Each structure stands twice: as C-alpha cells, then as structure tokens.
Amino acid sequence: xxxxxxxxxxxxxxxxxxxxxxxxxxxxxxxxxxxxxxxxxxxxxxxxxxxxxxxxxxxxxxxxxxxxxxxxxxxxxxxxxxxxxxxxxxxxxxxxxxxxxxxxxxxxxxxxxxxxxxxxxxxxxxxxxxxxxxxxxxxxxxxxxxxxxxxxxxxxxxxxxxxxxxxxxxxxxxxxxxxxxxxxxxxxxxxxxxxxxxxxxxxxxxxxxxxxxxxxxxxxxxxxxxxxxxxxxxxxxxxxxxxxxxxxxxxxxxxxxxxxxxxxxxxxxxxxxxxxxxxxxxxxxxxxxxxxxxxxxxxxxxxxxxxxxxxxxxxxxxxxxxxxxxxxxxxxxxxxxxxxxxxxxxxxxxxxxxxxxxxxxxxxxxxxxxxxxxxxxxxxxxxxxxxxxxxxxxxxxxxxxxxxxxxxxxxxxxxxxxxxxx
Amino acid sequence: xxxxxxxxxxxxxxxxxxxxxxxxxxxxxxxxxxxxxxxxxxxxxxxxxxxxxxxxxxxxxxxxxxxxxxxxxxxxxxxxxxxxxxxxxxxxxxxxxxxxxxxxxxxxxxxxxxxxxxxxxxxxxxxxxxxxxxxxxxxxxxxxxxxxxxxxxxxxxxxxxxxxxxxxxxxxxxxxxxxxxxxxxxxxxxxxxxxxxxxxxxxxxxxxxxxxxxxxxxxxxxxxxxxxxxxxxxxxxxxxxxxxxxxxxxxxxxxxxxxxxxxxxxxxxxxxxxxxxxxxxxxxxxxxxxxxxxxxxxxxxxx
Numbered sequence: 001x002x003x004x005x006x007x008x009x010x011x012x013x014x015x016x017x018x019x020x021x022x023x024x025x026x027x028x029x030x031x032x033x034x035x036x037x038x039x040x041x042x043x044x045x046x047x048x049x050x051x052x053x054x055x056x057x058x059x060x061x062x063x064x065x066x067x068x069x070x071x072x073x074x075x076x077x078x079x080x081x082x083x084x085x086x087x088x089x090x091x092x093x094x095x096x097x098x099x100x101x102x103x104x105x106x107x108x109x110x111x112x113x114x115x116x117x118x119x120x121x122x123x124x125x126x127x128x129x130x131x132x133x134x135x136x137x138x139x140x141x142x143x144x145x146x147x148x149x150x151x152x153x154x155x156x157x158x159x160x161x162x163x164x165x166x167x168x169x170x171x172x173x174x175x176x177x178x179x180x181x182x183x184x185x186x187x188x189x190x191x192x193x194x195x196x197x198x199x200x201x202x203x204x205x206x207x208x209x210x211x212x213x214x215x216x217x218x219x220x221x222x223x224x225x226x227x228x229x230x231x232x233x234x235x236x237x238x239x240x241x242x243x244x245x246x247x248x249x250x251x252x253x254x255x256x257x258x259x260x261x262x263x264x265x266x267x268x269x270x271x272x273x274x275x276x277x278x279x280x281x282x283x284x285x286x287x288x289x290x291x292x293x294x295x296x297x298x299x300x301x302x303x304x305x306x307x308x309x310x311x312x313x314x315x316x317x318x319x320x321x322x323x324x325x326x327x328x329x330x331x332x333x334x335x336x337x338x339x340x341x342x343x344x345x346x347x348x349x350x351x352x353x354x355x356x357x358x359x360x361x362x363x364x365x366x367x368x369x370x371x372x373x374x375x376x377x378x379x380x381x382x383x384x385x386x387x388x389x390x391x392x393x394x395x396x397x398x399x400x401x402x403x404x405x406x407x408x409x410x411x412x413x414x415x416x417x418x419x420x421x422x
Numbered sequence: 423x424x425x426x427x428x429x430x431x432x433x434x435x436x437x438x439x440x441x442x443x444x445x446x447x448x449x450x451x452x453x454x455x456x457x458x459x460x461x462x463x464x465x466x467x468x469x470x471x472x473x474x475x476x477x478x479x480x481x482x483x484x485x486x487x488x489x490x491x492x493x494x495x496x497x498x499x500x501x502x503x504x505x506x507x508x509x510x511x512x513x514x515x516x517x518x519x520x521x522x523x524x525x526x527x528x529x530x531x532x533x534x535x536x537x538x539x540x541x542x543x544x545x546x547x548x549x550x551x552x553x554x555x556x557x558x559x560x561x562x563x564x565x566x567x568x569x570x571x572x573x574x575x576x577x578x579x580x581x582x583x584x585x586x587x588x589x590x591x592x593x594x595x596x597x598x599x600x601x602x603x604x605x606x607x608x609x610x611x612x613x614x615x616x617x618x619x620x621x622x623x624x625x626x627x628x629x630x631x632x633x634x635x636x637x638x639x640x641x642x643x644x645x646x647x648x649x650x651x652x653x654x655x656x657x658x659x660x661x662x663x664x665x666x667x668x669x670x671x672x673x674x675x676x677x678x679x680x681x682x683x684x685x686x687x688x689x690x691x692x693x694x695x696x697x698x699x700x701x702x703x704x705x706x707x708x709x710x711x712x713x714x715x716x717x718x719x720x721x722x723x724x725x
Binding site for chain 1: 471549552553556557558559575578667673688689690691693
C-alpha cells in the first residue's frame with residue numbers, strides 16, 4: 001500500500017488539475033471554420049437558407065438552435081447575465097425588444113458594421129423599433145400584420161355568409177364582431193366564436209397607437225387610455241358571455257381546440273397561419289379561410305436579429321444577419337414558409353401579392369397581408385410593456401374562469417399593472 | 423537528508439488525506455458555497471439580472487418581501503400542496519413497502535416497477551398530467567363524467583389545481599419512498615417479529631409496534647428530504663401552468679415559492695429580490711424540516 005502511494009501529493013494535484021482543465025475548454029472554431037450559432041424560436045423557416053449560405057461561404061458553418069418562445073427568452077436573459085452561452089445571432093421579438101434595449105450595451109451596435117446603409121430596406125417603423133438613439137440593436141425580419149381567420153364550415157352551419165368579402169363586410173369594427181359573436185352563439189351553442197378573450201383584446205389593442213404607456217413620456221396611462229379600456233371591456237364581455245373557448249394561444253389546449261374545431265374565428269398575424277396548419281393537420285385543411293380583420297390592420301409580433309456582444313465572430317454574424325434579412329431572402333421565406341416580410345419592396349412584389357394559401361381555402365394571403373401592412377400604424381410599446389401586458393391577460397383569464405366580472409377584473413388589472421412597473 | 427525525509431513523510435501523512443478529499447471541496451466551494459454567499463450579497467442590493475448592481479445596499483429587498491402579499495400567497499400554496507402530497511404519499515409508500523416486504527412472486531420486478539415513475543423525466547410527467555387534467559378533452563374529466571360530475575377546469579381553482587399538482591408529486595415520489603422503507607424493513611431483526619408472534623400480536627399490531635419503530639431513521643430521512651423537496655416544488659406546477667408565464671394560474675392560485683422566485687428573478691430581472699426570496703425559502707425549509715422531524719419523533723415514540 002505504502003509503495004503505491006509514494007507520490008500521493010503529486011498524484012492528487014495532477015488529478016485536481018486534470019479536473020479543472022477538463023472543465024474549461026472551448027470549441028467555436030473547428031478546423032479553421034467559423035461556427036455561427038443562430039438562436040430562434042418557433043418557425044423562422046431558415047433551414048434551407050442556412051444550407052445555401054454554407055454552400056456559398058465554405059468557411060462558415062451554421063448551427064441552428066430552435067426553442068419555444070418562453071425558453072428562448074429565458075435562456076437569452078440568463079446567458080446575457082452570465083456573460084456567455086448566447087448564440088452569435090439571436091432573434092428578439094418586438095414586444096421583448098424594449099427590455100433588451102435597456103441593456104443594449106450587451107449587444108453589438110450594428111451601425112458599427114454599416115447597418116445604417118440598409119435603413120431604407122425596411123418599412124420606416126420597423127427600422128425605428130430596432131433602433132434607439134442611433135444604436136442599431138436588430139435587423140428586422142418579419143412583421144405580424146393582422147388578418148382574421150375563420151372557419152367556413154362553422155359559419156355556414158350558423159347560417160352566416162362564408163364568402164371572404166361578405167364576412168369582412170359583416171365585421172368592419174370590433175363592435176360588429178362582438179355582435180356577430182352573439183348571432184353565431186344563438187345558432188351554434190356548442191362552438192365558441194373566438195379562441196380567447198386575450199387574443200381578441202391583443203388584436204384590438206395592437207391597432208391603437210398607444211397602449212399602456214404614453215408615447216410622450218413613457219408614463220403609465222392604462223387607466224386613462226380609452227383604447228385599452230374599450231378593448232378590455234369588449235373582450236371581457238365576450239368572455240363573460242361564454243363566447244370564447246378560453247384556450248391560451250400556442251398551448252397544447254389551443255392546438256387541440258383547433259383540431260377539434262372548438263372555435264370559429266381567430267385574429268391571425270401572418271406568422272400564425274403556419275401554427276394553425278401545424279395544429280390542425282389534414283383534418284381541418286380547407287375549412288379555414290382568411291379575410292380582413294375588423295379595423296383593417298394592426299401589427300402583432302415580428303422579430304429582429306441581434307448580435308450579442310459576447311459573440312466571438314460579430315463581423316461574420318452581422319454578415320449572416322444582413323443576408324438573412326435581405327429582400328431576396330425575405331421573399332423566399334414568404335413564398336416557402338409564409339413569413340411576412342417587413343420590407344415594402346418584398347410585400348409589394350407581384351409574386352408575393354399573387355400568393356395564395358391552399359390550406360386556407362386558397363385565400364389570397366399575399367394580397368390580404370400586404371394590404372394590412374400598408375395601412376399599418378405602428379404602436380408605441382413602452383419600456384415596461386412586457387411587465388404590464390401579462391397582468392391584463394390574466395385578468396381576462398379570470399373572467400373566462402368565472403372568478404371575476406369585467407369591472408372587478410378591470411380594476412385589478414389596472415392596479416396590478418401599475419404595481420408591475422415598480 | 424534524513425530530516426527532510428521524515429518531514430516529507432510527516433507532511434505526506436498529514437496532508438494527503440485532505441488532498442484526496444480536496445476535489446470535492448473545491449467543486450463545492452465553486453458551485454455550492456460561492457453562489458450561496460454571492461446570493462447574500464445580491465440580496466442586499468437593488469440588483470438587475472442583466473444590468474447588475476444598481477446600488478442601494480441594505481435590507482430593502484427583505485423588508486419589501488415581508489410586506490408582499492404575493493409572497494404569502496406563494497408560501498400558503500407551497501405548504502398546501504406539500505401537505506396534500508406528502509401525507510398520503512408517505513402512508514401509501516409505507517403500505518407499498520409492507521406489501522413488497524412479503525415474499526411476492528417476481529419481487530425484483532415489482533421493486534423496479536415502483537421506482538419507474540421517479541426515473542421518468544419530470545418534464546414528461548408534467549406534460550402528460552397537464553393533458554390528463556385538460557379541461558375540454560382530458561381523461562380525468564372524461565372519467566368523472568361517467569359518474570355525472572360536470573367537467574372541472576383544473577387550473578382555474580385553488581383546490582383543484584393543488585390536488586392536481588399534488589397528484590403529480592405523489593406519482594413521482596411514492597415509489598422512491600417505498601423503496602427506502604423496504605430497504606429499512608428488511609433490516610429489522612427477525613427476532614422481534616418472532617417475539618411479537620409469540621405474544622400473539624396481530625399483523626396490524628406487529629406492523630405498527632415493530633416495523634414502523636424499526637424503520638424510524640428511514641421515515642425521518644424521507645420526511646426531512648420530502649419537506650425540503652416539497653417546499654422547493656417548481657417543475658410540476660410550472661409545467662401545469664401551460665402558457666401562463668409561470669405565475670401559477672390567472673389568480674396565482676398555484677404559484678409556489680420557487681415559481682415566484684423564478685418569476686421575479688428570470689422573468690422580471692429582479693435578481694436582488696429573488697436572492698432575498700431564496701434565502702427566506704432556505705430558512706422556511708430548515709424550520710419545516712426541524713419541526714417535522716420533531717413531530718415525527720414524538721408520534722412514533724408515543725405509538
């Protein structure tokens with residue numbers, strides 16, 4: 001025994017060193033190739049583009065990291081806090097953007113690489129959203145101009161018209177939409193008119209230039225802004241009358257509700273079509289259709305590509321982000337994956353406008369969304385939008401669950417929203 | 423030369439054992455002690471997860487915490503779910519262990535079987551249970567419907583959400599506890615059972631007077647470990663709250679302390695508050711573990 005451990009000290013130190021050295025190690029540059037990681041959430045439709053980019057740039061290898069929305073932003077926050085682990089290109093959604101603009105020094109100012117030259121590529125408000133005081137945080141990808149998706153078969157069963165133009169004419173305003181919900185419920189008591197009060201509310205609110213915060217000084221105006229109150233009371237009324245299916249968007253229950261045909265309408269931003277297709281599968285293919293949304297337009301969602309400062313290859317990352325958001329690629333994304341570009345030259349392209357979607361009864365989605373995009377009035381979100389928004393969503397949820405009436409829920413939401421700002 | 427040799431040997435004898443255990447302490451210092459102490463530091467500041475220290479040294483976070491109704495709401499939920507899960511869980515585990523302790527055909531199969539729920543990833547358990555408890559198309563409501571019960575919106579009410587989350591916890595931990603009890607039961611001296619049989623004690627009596635006191639250390643372990651796990655409950659309720667953003671329902675009706683910590687620290691970036699909360703959670707765990715341990719000692723001794 002003694003013999004075996006004649007140099008135990010050295011052995012222990014060696015063991016400890018081994019342990020430490022194996023814990024540290026990096027591998028971004030493999031065999032002279034630069035590896036770029038691109039983190040996105042949901043469906044960006046980038047995979048074929050990555051393959052093409054790799055073919056055109058032999059020195060670049062692209063790793064795609066796709067997670068769900070919540071996981072994506074939780075990881076980004078922890079990675080920024082820890083100072084490592086973030087991807088080279090990270091997609092940030094428009095509602096999340098103000099939160100990250102508060103710590104924009106954690107991201108590369110893309111103006112340093114010449115992003116300002118690209119400015120005119122985008123619709124002006126899209127560019128403005130991604131920029132703060134000359135600091136270019138992100139390059140715009142898609143936008144979420146709004147339309148209204150509805151089930152033709154369910155409308156027919158309720159004795160309502162099914163033609164796109166006729167349906168749009170039935171609901172020029174949200175009040176008309178709510179009235180239609182009543183007519184529908186009288187004929188079709190088992191099917192709900194809307195998916196949730198939250199999604200009706202969000203669509204309405206997104207048509208308003210200001211939401212919870214004043215564009216002038218970022219002060220909390222939820223209690224004074226009539227748009228917020230009107231949207232809340234209209235959506236809350238639907239909830240109180242049991243005219244919503246009370247399923248939270250993108251949850252398992254929402255997917256099942258689409259497959260089972262539990263609701264007849266949903267305000268759908270361009271990117272939602274893919275999600276409806278995935279949830280519905282072949283069972284409900286051809287039963288859905290798309291028409292103009294009450295109030296004609298509105299934006300909901302849409303993202304930006306950012307480069308965190310911790311990236312080891314910011315220049316290469318910027319080049320890839322610029323390429324991915326260039327009009328040529330955005331057009332391909334729309335035609336192949338239905339992702340609506342935020343660049344007028346693309347959404348006014350004849351090929352894009354002529355695009356129809358077979359799953360949605362050959363609805364002219366290109367034309368519908370382009371028209372919506374042209375009428376779009378961008379809205380001011382405010383720095384604490386992401387803190388306040390959920391409180392109003394939960395209040396509408398409480399109405400759907402029957403634990404509060406609209407007045408109580410409104411009072412609570414205004415109060416909790418104020419507390420959430422801190 | 424000779425002196426140096428003995429000095430070296432002496433040092434060797436003294437220092438070597440410590441060096442051998444050093445890797446553990448090194449790892450513990452880096453991944454255990456340092457984060458804990460750092461959390462104290464963070465909890466004493468107004469600390470943003472991304473922006474870092476924003477000054478304001480003091481007990482502000484703690485003061486705010488003790489005046490925060492959402493903290494007490496989360497504390498109440500945590501304790502309620504813990505009690506709903508732990509008490510039936512330990513009794514059922516005791517019964518399963520007693521059954522397995524008898525010679526059963528294929529006992530290895532059964533013993534492995536009861537551990538299976540614990541091996542399955544908690545994420546999978548959460549997803550499956552969330553579907554079972556689905557409001558519109560869930561199996562549980564379907565079965566209840568056979569008995570004329572109208573569909574329950576499990577996430578919507580405090581009582582129903584607590585029951586549902588507690589059932590997930592029970593599903594995961596009952597088998598694990600049963601195996602610990604079983605191992606302890608097999609170490610109870612056979613003579614005690616023979617004596618009890620000679621005295622004419624019933625099987626029920628033998629179980630409560632011989633088996634249960636005989637496995638007291640195992641019960642103590644499961645109670646303390648169960649308390650610590652139960653009070654830190656996170657994954658099950660978080661996954662049960664599909665799309666809710668981690669607030670545990672629209673009225674925070676099943677938000678646990680760990681979920682509130684996560685909401686504050688990761689969703690709202692308020693790392694200072696979250697750090698303070700984690701220390702209070704730690705103290706709550708210690709208090710409960712000591713209380714439960716004492717309670718158990720009294721209960722088992724009196725029987």
